[in-house]
Amino acid sequence: MPSTSSPPAPLLPGWYTLGEPPQLIGSHCAGCGSHYFPRLATGCRNPDCSDSRLEDVPLSHNGRLWSFTTASYQPPAPYVAAEPFVPFALAAVELERERMIVLGQVVAGVDLDTLRIGMAMELVIEPVPAENEPAGRLLWKWRPAGAAP
Amino acid sequence: MSREVVILGAGMHPWGKWGRNFVEYGVAAARAALADAGVAWRDIRFVSGGATMRCGYPGYVAGATFAQALGWQGAEVNSSYAACATGSQALAAARAKILGGEVELALVVGADTTPKGFLAPARGERPDDPDWVRFRIGVTNPTYFGLYAQRRMHLYGDTVEDFALVKAKNSEHGVHNVLARYRKRFTPEEVAASAIVAAPLRLMDICATSDGGAALVLASRDYARRLGRGDAPRLAAISVVTPTFPSALLEMPDLATDGAMAATPASFRAALPQKAYEEAGLGPEDIDLAEVYDLSTALELDWIEDLQLCPRGEAAALLRSGATRLGGRIPVNPSGGLACFGEAVPAQALAQVCELVWQLRGQAGARQVEGARAGITCNQGLFGHGSAVIVTR
Numbered sequence: 418m419p420s421t422s423s424p425p426a427p428l429l430p431g432w433y434t435l436g437e438p439p440q441l442i443g444s445h446c447a448g449c450g451s452h453y454f455p456r457l458a459t460g461c462r463n464p465d466c467s468d469s470r471l472e473d474v475p476l477s478h479n480g481r482l483w484s485f486t487t488a489s490y491q492p493p494a495p496y497v498a499a500e501p502f503v504p505f506a507l508a509a510v511e512l513e514r515e516r517m518i519v520l521g522q523v524v525a526g527v528d529l530d531t532l533r534i535g536m537a538m539e540l541v542i543e544p545v546p547a548e549n550e551p552a553g554r555l556l557w558k559w560r561p562a563g564a565a566p
Numbered sequence: 567m568s569r570e571v572v573i574l575g576a577g578m579h580p581w582g583k584w585g586r587n588f589v590e591y592g593v594a595a596a597r598a599a600l601a602d603a604g605v606a607w608r609d610i611r612f613v614s615g616g617a618t619m620r621c622g623y624p625g626y627v628a629g630a631t632f633a634q635a636l637g638w639q640g641a642e643v644n645s646s647y648a649a650c651a652t653g654s655q656a657l658a659a660a661r662a663k664i665l666g667g668e669v670e671l672a673l674v675v676g677a678d679t680t681p682k683g684f685l686a687p688a689r690g691e692r693p694d695d696p697d698w699v700r701f702r703i704g705v706t707n708p709t710y711f712g713l714y715a716q717r718r719m720h721l722y723g724d725t726v727e728d729f730a731l732v733k734a735k736n737s738e739h740g741v742h743n744v745l746a747r748y749r750k751r752f753t754p755e756e757v758a759a760s761a762i763v764a765a766p767l768r769l770m771d772i773c774a775t776s777d778g779g780a781a782l783v784l785a786s787r788d789y790a791r792r793l794g795r796g797d798a799p800r801l802a803a804i805s806v807v808t809p810t811f812p813s814a815l816l817e818m819p820d821l822a823t824d825g826a827m828a829a830t831p832a833s834f835r836a837a838l839p840q841k842a843y844e845e846a847g848l849g850p851e852d853i854d855l856a857e858v859y860d861l862s863t864a865l866e867l868d869w870i871e872d873l874q875l876c877p878r879g880e881a882a883a884l885l886r887s888g889a890t891r892l893g894g895r896i897p898v899n900p901s902g903g904l905a906c907f908g909e910a911v912p913a914q915a916l917a918q919v920c921e922l923v924w925q926l927r928g929q930a931g932a933r934q935v936e937g938a939r940a941g942i943t944c945n946q947g948l949f950g951h952g953s954a955v956i957v958t959r
Contacts, residue, residue, distance in 0.1 A: 428702070429693055443825075451812065452825030455699075463811055463828050484720070486712025487765040488704050493686035495702045506765075507705065509713050509816055516826040518816050520705060520713075529765060534720040545703070556703060 425544045428554035431456070439542040440475035441519065441557060447472060452515035476519070479562060480510035482536045483518050487529065497546045508559040510538045524560040537562035571661045572790045572798035573957065575603025575783035576920040579677070581747040581776045581907045588621045591779030591913070592628070592677030593635045599673065603783035604793065608639050610783070611669035614660040616676025616912030617647040619688075628912065629656075632675045642669075650859060650947025651806055652676060653780065653915030654955055658804045660784050670789040676912035677779030684708075685775060687819075697819040697948065707861070708772050710818050712764030715864035719766065722879040724867065726766050728886070730757035732863035733770050733905050735891050740902025742932035745917075747776050748906045757863075771863040776908030780916035782923070799926040802940075803845035803956040809834035818948045834952065835872040839944055842954035846940075850874040853896065853956075854938040855925055857918035859945035860903045869944055870898060892933060900925060900933045915953055918943035922957040 427433065432455055433441045443454040446461040448468020454476060460469040491502040506523035523532075524543060539562040544553030577598025579591040592615075600607055613636075615629030624631040629643035642663075646655035653676045660672035684706050692698040718724040734754045740746040752770065760769040790798045809817070812824030814831030823831070843849055850873060858869035867881035875896050876884045884890055890898040899905070901921040904914070922941035924930045939959055946952035 429699065443822075446828075449828035450825075451828045454822040455696075462824060466828065484713040484716045485765075486709055486716060486767075487762065488706065488709065489762045489764065490684075492701060492704045492706050493684045494689075495687070495691075495698060496704045497702075505704065507709055507713075517823050519822045520700075520709075520816055521821075522704060534716070 423552070425550070425552040425555050428545060428547065428556045433542065433557050434475060435542055435555060438478040439540055439557065440478050441540065442473055443476045443515070444471040445474040446470070452476065452517055454517065454519055477512040477514050479537060479539050480512040480519070482532060482534050482538050483509040483511040484534060485509065485523065485532050497548055499546045506532070508532070508538060510559050522556070522558045524558045527560060527564070531561070569665050569667070570787035571664050571784055571801045572787055573782055573801055573919070573923050574605065574785045574790055574795060574798050575599040575601070576923040577602055577781045578745050578917055578920055579779035580745045581778035581910060583747070584777045586679065586777070588618055588677040588679040588777070588779070589624060589631055589635050591777060592632045592675045592781070595677060595779035595781035595913070596632060596636060596673060596675045599781035599783045605671060605783060607636050610671055610673045611641050612660055612663045612672040613641050613643045614656040614672060614674045615643065615645045616652040616656040616916065617645045618678045618912045619647065620681065621679055628675070648806065648947070649949060649951040650911060650945045651915055651951040651953035652912040654804055654945070654953030655806055657782065657916065657919065657955065658806055661801060661804060664784055664786050670786050672784045673781065674784065674916060675779070675781040676916045678910040678912050679777045680775035680910065696821065700819045700821055705821070707818060708764035708767065710816060711772060711862035711865060712767050713816060714868060715767050715862060716765070718864055718867060722882065724864065724882045726758065727754060728867070728882040729767065729771050729863040730754035731885055732860065732866050733757045735885065736860065736899050736903045736905035739892055739900050739933060740906025743902050743906065746902045746906040747774070747908050767862055767864065773861050773904035774908035776910045778907065778910035778913050778917065780913040780920050782916060782919060797959070799923050799957050799959045801955070802848070802958045803842040805838050805841035805845065805954040806952070807837055807841050808950045810837065833872065835868060835946055838946065838952045839873045839942060839954040842942065842956050846956040846958065848940060848956060848958070852940050853942050855897045855900055855922070855935045855941045857901060857921050857941065857943045858898055858903070860899060860905055861909065863905070866898065866903065873942060873944060892935065897935050900930065900935055911947070915943065915945050915955070918945070919955050919957060926957055926959040
C-alpha cells in the first residue's frame with residue numbers, strides 16, 4: 418500500500434474487526450445460543466426461541482473448508498473488478514464453535530489444487546478494488562491456515 | 567380434498583433469446599393453453615400471473631398485464647412472485663380459487679425477458695440487502711452451484727465426467743423438443759472442453775437465462791366433465807413450503823448459514839417434494855418421470871436424491887446406469903430440462919408442469935415416457951422459495 422495515500426476503509430463497516438487476528442462480527446442469542454452472520458437487527462430467528470436479546474460477538478477466526486469454487490468470469494456490478502479482471506477462488510468455511518458456514522473470497526495466489534475440503538482455514542483482511550479508490554476497500558477473505566501472508 | 571382440480575390446457579412460447587417484450591411470450595403461451603383447453607378467454611374468471619422483476623411495472627403486475635393484453639373481460643387477477651417458484655405460487659393461487667368454489671376456470675401465465683449474462687441484483691448502494699452484498703463481493707449464482715458440486719465430489723465421489731453426462735443426457739432429450747432453446751446433441755467431451763465458470767463446473771454445466779412464456783388452464787373436475795374432459799390430468803399436489811431453521815446449506819443469496827447450536831439442520835430441497843408426496847398420497851415409487859431444476863448439471867443429481875428416486879449419494883450411479891434417460895426406469899427432465907431451455911424465471915415452474923401434462927396425456931412424441939401416470943416437478947430459488955408439483959392421470 419503506498420504510504421502517501423490514506424489507509425483503506427472497510428467495504429462493509431461493522432461487519433468485521435480489523436485487529437490481529439481479524440474477526441467477523443456476528444450476533445449471538447443469549448436464549449438459545451444460535452449465532453448469525455451478518456448481525457441481525459430483528460432478533461433471534463429460531464422459531465422456538467422467544468429471546469430477543471442478541472449480542473454482538475466476534476466469530477471464530479479459524480474454521481474448516483466446507484467447499485470451494487472459483488469466479489472464473491467477472492461477476493456483474495456491484496462487483497468492482499481490477500483492470501484486467503483477475504479470476505479468484507471462493508471458500509465456504511465451517512466455524513466449529515458457531516456451527517455455521519461462512520462464504521468469502523480466497524486470498525490471491527492460492528493454488529486451487531492445494532485446497533482440500535476439511536483443511537484448516539483462517540480469516541484475513543485484504544483490500545479489494547473499489548470505485549474511484551485506488552487503495553481499494555478492506556474485506557474479509559479466507560486462506561489456508563498458516564499460509565505465508 | 568373434496569373438489570379436484572384438473573389441468574385442461576397447457577401452452578408455451580418457445581424459449582430463446584428473442585429480445586422482445588415479455589408480454590408477447592405470455593400472451594402467446596396463454597392463447598396456446600386456451601386453445602389446448604378448448605375454452606374461450608371470456609370464460610376465464612381468474613388470471614394468475616407469475617411476476618417478473620426485470621421488466622418494469624408491467625412485470626410486477628403480470629396477472630393484470632396479461633389480462634389486459636388478452637382483453638379486459640372482468641376476471642379477477644393475481645400476481646405472484648416467489649423467485650424460481652413464481653409459477654408454482656401463481657398455480658397455487660389459481661388452485662385455491664377453484665378449490666374454494668369461487669371460480670371454475672382459471673388461467674395461469676408466466677413469462678420473462680432476460681438480460682445477457684449473469685443475473686444481477688437491483689441497482690444502487692444497498693448494503694442492507696444480502697443480494698446486493700453477495701454480488702459486491704463477487705458471489706454469483708454459479709458460485710453456489712460450484713460449492714454444491716464440489717461437495718458432491720467430496721461426499722459421494724461424483725466426477726466432472728458424471729456432471730458432463732447429465733448435460734449430454736438432457737441434450738439427447740431436448741433435441742426432440744421444439745420449445746427448447748438448445749436443440750443440439752452434446753457429448754460429455756464437448757462439455758469437458760467448455761470453459762470453467764465456477765470450478766468444478768464449466769459453462770455447459772450451468773444453465774443460461776432465456777426468454778420464454780408458459781401457461782396452464784385449470785378447471786374443477788366437474789367443469790371438465792361438463793366439457794367431456796373428465797379424464798384431464800389432475801393437479802394432485804403443490805408444495806411451496808419454506809425452509810426450516812437452521813439452514814443446512816449456504817443458500818442463495820446468503821453469505822452464511824444459521825448457526826446450528828440450538829437445532830439440527832434439515833434439507834430444504836428434500837422438504838419440498840416430501841410435502842407434495844404427502845399431499846398427493848403418493849411416494850417416490852409411484853413417480854414415472856421428474857422435471858427437476860437443473861440450474862447446474864450437478865444440481866440435477868442433488869434433486870434426484872431429494873426426490874428420493876434413489877438413496878442419498880447414488881444419483882450419479884443411477885445416471886450412469888441409464889435409468890434417468892428416456893426409456894430408463896425413471897426419466898429425469900424428458901423435456902431437456904434447463905440445460906436445453908435456459909431459465910425464464912417466472913415461466914420455468916409452469917413449463918415443468920406443461921411437460922408433465924403432455925407426458926401424462928401421451929402427447930410428448932419422441933420424448934414420450936411410456937405409460938406415464940404420475941410426474942413430479944421441483945425447483946428452488948432465492949430467499950427460501952421453492953416448489954414441487956405432482957400431476958397424475
